[in-house]
Amino acid sequence: MKQMRVFLISFLAAIVAGCASTSVPDPYSTSDDSDMNGSIDDNTDVVSTDGGRTYSYEDGGIDGEAVPFEDEVEMTMIIYFDFDQFDLKPQYVDLLSRHANRLSNNLATNIRLEGHADERGSREYNIGLGERRSQSVRRMLLIQGSTAGQISTVSFGEERPAAFGNDEESYAQNRRVEIKYLN
Amino acid sequence: MYEILKTSFVAWILILLASQSIAELEIEITRGAGKRAPIAIVPFGWEGENLNAPLDVAGVIGADLQRSGRFRPLPNEDMLQKPNTGVEVDFDDWTILGIEAIIVGRVTQTGLNAYSIQFQLFDVFRREQLIGYRMPASRGTIRRVAHRAADMIFEKLTGIQGVFATKITYVTVEQNGSSRLFKLVVSDEDGENETTIRESTDPIMSPAWSPDGRRLAYVSFEEDSEPAIFVQTLRTGNRIKVSSRRGVHNGAPAFSPDGRNLVLTLGSIDGNLDIYVMNLSNREVKRLTTDRSIDTEGSWSPDGKQIYFTSDRSGGPQVYRIDSSGGVPERITFEGSYNSRPRLSPDGKKLAIVHLDKGNYRIGVLDLNNGNFLILSTGNQDESPSFAPNSDKLIYATRQGQNGVLETVSVDGLIRQRMGSGRVDVREPVWSPFPRL
Numbered sequence: 257m258k259q260m261r262v263f264l265i266s267f268l269a270a271i272v273a274g275c276a277s278t279s280v281p282d283p284y285s286t287s288d289d290s291d292m293n294g295s296i297d298d299n300t301d302v303v304s305t306d307g308g309r310t311y312s313y314e315d316g317g318i319d320g321e322a323v324p325f326e327d328e329v330e331m332t333m334i335i336y337f338d339f340d341q342f343d344l345k346p347q348y349v350d351l352l353s354r355h356a357n358r359l360s361n362n363l364a365t366n367i368r369l370e371g372h373a374d375e376r377g378s379r380e381y382n383i384g385l386g387e388r389r390s391q392s393v394r395r396m397l398l399i400q401g402s403t404a405g406q407i408s409t410v411s412f413g414e415e416r417p418a419a420f421g422n423d424e425e426s427y428a429q430n431r432r433v434e435i436k437y438l439n
Numbered sequence: 440m441y442e443i444l445k446t447s448f449v450a451w452i453l454i455l456l457a458s459q460s461i462a463e464l465e466i467e468i469t470r471g472a473g474k475r476a477p478i479a480i481v482p483f484g485w486e487g488e489n490l491n492a493p494l495d496v497a498g499v500i501g502a503d504l505q506r507s508g509r510f511r512p513l514p515n516e517d518m519l520q521k522p523n524t525g526v527e528v529d530f531d532d533w534t535i536l537g538i539e540a541i542i543v544g545r546v547t548q549t550g551l552n553a554y555s556i557q558f559q560l561f562d563v564f565r566r567e568q569l570i571g572y573r574m575p576a577s578r579g580t581i582r583r584v585a586h587r588a589a590d591m592i593f594e595k596l597t598g599i600q601g602v603f604a605t606k607i608t609y610v611t612v613e614q615n616g617s618s619r620l621f622k623l624v625v626s627d628e629d630g631e632n633e634t635t636i637r638e639s640t641d642p643i644m645s646p647a648w649s650p651d652g653r654r655l656a657y658v659s660f661e662e663d664s665e666p667a668i669f670v671q672t673l674r675t676g677n678r679i680k681v682s683s684r685r686g687v688h689n690g691a692p693a694f695s696p697d698g699r700n701l702v703l704t705l706g707s708i709d710g711n712l713d714i715y716v717m718n719l720s721n722r723e724v725k726r727l728t729t730d731r732s733i734d735t736e737g738s739w740s741p742d743g744k745q746i747y748f749t750s751d752r753s754g755g756p757q758v759y760r761i762d763s764s765g766g767v768p769e770r771i772t773f774e775g776s777y778n779s780r781p782r783l784s785p786d787g788k789k790l791a792i793v794h795l796d797k798g799n800y801r802i803g804v805l806d807l808n809n810g811n812f813l814i815l816s817t818g819n820q821d822e823s824p825s826f827a828p829n830s831d832k833l834i835y836a837t838r839q840g841q842n843g844v845l846e847t848v849s850v851d852g853l854i855r856q857r858m859g860s861g862r863v864d865v866r867e868p869v870w871s872p873f874p875r876l
Binding site: 376378385387412413415 | 686690795
């Protein structure tokens with residue numbers, strides 16, 4: 257069922273991408289439904305026709321995102337970080353501006369940013385690293401107009417890995433922030 | 440997504456003082472000291488109702504001494520005689536076998552659930568008794584009494600206080616499909632008598648013993664997947680939530696040596712972690728660090744005057760020291776780019792840390808007097824070092840395949856043992872203080 261929905265979203269996203277634009281052209285963008293309500297902004301100018309680069313829940317896709325057309329659409333958003341890094345990669349700026357818009361358009365909506373670290377090193381220090389990552393995301397959302405009261409953070413450090421291998425591939429999947437919509 | 444989240448929020452399971460489980464810890468000596476003294480522990484005699492004594496006391500003592508890595512017990516089948524009292528010992532029989540010390544004893548039933556354990560330790564070369572004791576026991580205490588006998592023998596033969604009657608605590612994680620079950624476990628130092636103290640599908644981490652060995656502080660994410668610090672009394676299972684500031688981290692607890700205060704890590708709303716000291720009687724906290732870096736993993740010096748902690752104020756994590764009443768932190772570690780989670784030896788002379796050594800996270804011990812630094816572990820993701828109360832060895836977690844297992848190592852690095860089957864992920868071992876007698 258979820259797969260069907262993701263597919264449907266990606267299909268719609270492709271259509272939107274094909275006939276819409278962003279005011280700030282962004283090679284990572286697949287659509288410009290920046291207010292997250294399904295409508296397309298004015299001043300359109302087609303910049304992308306390759307849409308449908310869709311976030312997939314199953315493979316934890318790193319470089320795409322789903323575009324929700326209705327508020328009730330379920331989505332899990334994961335932002336990945338480089339080793340020992342807390343700075344947001346440029347490809348996530350657009351994604352976070354969508355989240356920021358969704359939050360500022362829905363002031364009753366609250367999110368929780370769950371920071372994680374890979375499992376190397378000591379556990380409580382890794383809590384600190386996960387916290388730094390969730391704060392990076394929080395700051396970006398605040399800069400883009402979200403209200404502080406809508407965003408809470410928590411760090412699980414290395415306690416909830418997404419991948420269990422002892423290799424860089426697994427570590428990379430674990431250095432992440434998960435955005436959880438609480439309502 | 441919220442529904443899934445909500446389900447996991449309420450799915451945590453609470454078990455107070457749960458039942459004992461099958462031993463997860465099996466011990467294997469992976470490396471021994473060069474010379475191990477040949478000794479003999481003769482099977483103890485038994486006088487009582489049933490065919491056998493409630494415990495093979497000599498077997499427990501022998502296993503303890505063997506596990507120390509300093510002794511080589513003679514197999515029972517190689518013994519030329521099996522005396523139960525000193526007067527029966529024929530020293531010539533043991534001299535021929537090259538045995539340096541012999542332990543004889545017996546268990547006597549003195550009541551319905553009352554026993555007397557009597558043992559003697561002899562120096563074979565000098566043909567004289569070194570120690571001899573008689574100790575009362577019940578079925579519930581006989582194993583602990585056997586460990587105490589082993590402690591007395593070990594101390595007499597090595598000059599080092601034994602830790603066979605101590606306990607360890609650790610966290611296990613079981614993967615059940617997509618859910619994970621965290622357990623906080625206490626066991627005897629040899630891995631026997633495992634008891635689950637707390638279970639949760641949300642993370643449990645950072646256990647710490649109170650100095651009297653009666654309570655554990657730990658971090659649990661069981662309430663709304665938010666971290667909180669609990670202090671739980673082992674005997675009763677009663678527990679108190681001592682710190683649960685919402686939206687920030689509450690972690691890394693450690694009791695002060697007098698048991699009155701807790702050092703802990705608290706986050707601020709902008710995510711900055713700092714070291715605080717909490718007065719456990721009124722729960723008031725005093726902030727010790729203010730730097731805009733990660734300051735965490737506080738650990739007390741044995742005199743309670745100083746707190747060692749991890750900070751990345753210089754870039755990477757390094758160990759710093761601050762007066763427990765406040766002041767300016769002083770950097771302690773300089774070797775390498777990663778030194779974290781400091782733990783002081785109970786004698787105050789050594790500092791155990793997690794050290795990044797050529798790409799491998801290993802346990803290092805820094806001698807605080809002369810600055811000598813020794814890497815004691817050999818894995819690539821070793822963590823959570825904790826000294827035994829005699830300061831003579833450490834326990835830490837290492838990896839075996841995907842799972843964590845525990846290892847102990849002597850402070851000179853010569854004697855190493857692995858504990859754990861590798862079937863369950865075991866981590867964060869902490870050695871108890873000496874038991875109060």
